[in-house]
Amino acid sequence: MDQLAAKPSHTPAPTLKENLRKTREEHARETAQDYVEMIAELIASQGEARVIDMARRLGVTHVTVIRTIQRLQREGLVTTQPYRSIFLTAEGRRLAKESRHRHEVVVAFLESLGVSAAVSQSDAEGIEHHVSRETLAAFVRHLEKKGGA
Amino acid sequence: MDQLAAKPSHTPAPTLKENLRKTREEHARETAQDYVEMIAELIASQGEARVIDMARRLGVTHVTVIRTIQRLQREGLVTTQPYRSIFLTAEGRRLAKESRHRHEVVVAFLESLGVSAAVSQSDAEGIEHHVSRETLAAFVRHLEKKGGA
DNA sequence: TCGATTCTGTAGCACTGGCTACATTATGCA
DNA sequence: TGCATAATGTAGCCAGTGCTACAGAATCGA
Numbered sequence: 581m582d583q584l585a586a587k588p589s590h591t592p593a594p595t596l597k598e599n600l601r602k603t604r605e606e607h608a609r610e611t612a613q614d615y616v617e618m619i620a621e622l623i624a625s626q627g628e629a630r631v632i633d634m635a636r637r638l639g640v641t642h643v644t645v646i647r648t649i650q651r652l653q654r655e656g657l658v659t660t661q662p663y664r665s666i667f668l669t670a671e672g673r674r675l676a677k678e679s680r681h682r683h684e685v686v687v688a689f690l691e692s693l694g695v696s697a698a699v700s701q702s703d704a705e706g707i708e709h710h711v712s713r714e715t716l717a718a719f720v721r722h723l724e725k726k727g728g729a
Numbered sequence: 730m731d732q733l734a735a736k737p738s739h740t741p742a743p744t745l746k747e748n749l750r751k752t753r754e755e756h757a758r759e760t761a762q763d764y765v766e767m768i769a770e771l772i773a774s775q776g777e778a779r780v781i782d783m784a785r786r787l788g789v790t791h792v793t794v795i796r797t798i799q800r801l802q803r804e805g806l807v808t809t810q811p812y813r814s815i816f817l818t819a820e821g822r823r824l825a826k827e828s829r830h831r832h833e834v835v836v837a838f839l840e841s842l843g844v845s846a847a848v849s850q851s852d853a854e855g856i857e858h859h860v861s862r863e864t865l866a867a868f869v870r871h872l873e874k875k876g877g878a
Numbered sequence: 879t880c881g882a883t884t885c886t887g888t889a890g891c892a893c894t895g896g897c898t899a900c901a902t903t904a905t906g907c908a
Numbered sequence: 909t910g911c912a913t914a915a916t917g918t919a920g921c922c923a924g925t926g927c928t929a930c931a932g933a934a935t936c937g938a
Contacts (some may be wrong), residue, residue, distance in 0.1 A: 608893090611894085626876075631916065632916080633917060639900085640896070642916070643896085643898085643917085643918085644897080646916070646918090662901055662902095663904065664916095664918055685761060690867070691872075694866040694870070695864050699862075699864060702861065703860060703861050703864045706858070707856050707859045710854075711852060712848055712851065714844055714848045715839060715844050715848060718839070724841055724896060757923085757924065760924085780886065790927065791887085792887080792888085793926060795887065796925075798922095809932080811886075811887075812886055861888075864931080
């Protein structure tokens with residue numbers, strides 16, 4: 581209650597330090613979600629997830645992919661062996677499934693607002709990482725109201 | 730049209746390399762928007778924008794703020810003099826105004842879905858940077874339909 | 879005025895995630 | 909089989925954004 585005398589649109593009262601301190605780890609978490617989701621997709625569609633395919637899809641070099649995969653392995657989301665394809669751990673699969681669901685909800689929601697399919701996809705990739713449980717639930721409610729009876 | 734044989738929820742067809750290559754500069758741009766918006770707010774409410782106030786609001790040390798301000802100065806968004814407060818350039822003011830508007834639209838939109846005020850504020854800070862012009866327009870339409878006649 | 883405190887700034891470290899250049903392993907085809 | 913190519917991996921660079929520790933400037937009160 582000291583430097584919050586004037587309270588502008590930033591600093592929504594309760595969230596002060598905790599909220600922004602997480603920036604870095606949040607960013608790392610976003611990357612992790614995108615990666616495990618892509619790995620799951622590749623395994624489903626290609627039978628295996630290879631570094632080179634991920635690099636091409638992400639538009640980065642294979643080096644960047646390898647280093648991120650190394651981090652994900654440290655974090656227990658994937659397993660790899662030298663010169664072999666990438667596998668998800670149980671935790672990795674869980675995260676991939678959750679991420680995919682969230683992604684699909686956001687896309688469907690944007691489309692329900694009249695946003696084009698292409699833009700819905702594109703925007704969802706950024707937005708999905710910032711949608712809280714409460715907001716996601718609101719999206720689902722909105723979809724049910726529109727789509728369902 | 731080569732590695733897009735299978736097209737999962739990632740890679741929204743046209744955006745391949747360009748889309749993800751921007752990640753880094755996009756992140757830098759997000760930070761720039763948050764900073765200029767906060768600087769504008771501080772100038773409006775306190776009369777001046779000081780490093781220490783920004784650091785406290787952002788929940789980071791003053792060092793982080795100083796380094797980001799240095800970058801923004803390189804990019805022509807702010808001007809500073811040693812041991813003086815921070816000023817926005819014309820371009821900085823333009824960006825601040827645009828960012829604020831976008832932020833307000835996103836917050837109002839989330840609230841219109843029944844999301845609580847606090848969560849709307851919090852989620853908006855993440856979401857607003859990933860909302861395209863088209864999606865923002867859809868948000869506005871939705872608000873007008875709900876609020877207006 | 880001057881000394882303590884506060885604010886601003888610099889140096890240097892860590893980590894993420896871009897990159898190029900080069901090394902190593904697998905693979906496929908002649 | 910063996911070599912060319914493709915895929916994977918390592919080393920080392922850069923920028924951004926966190927941090928602590930310390931240095932320098934400004935400010936405020938005794």
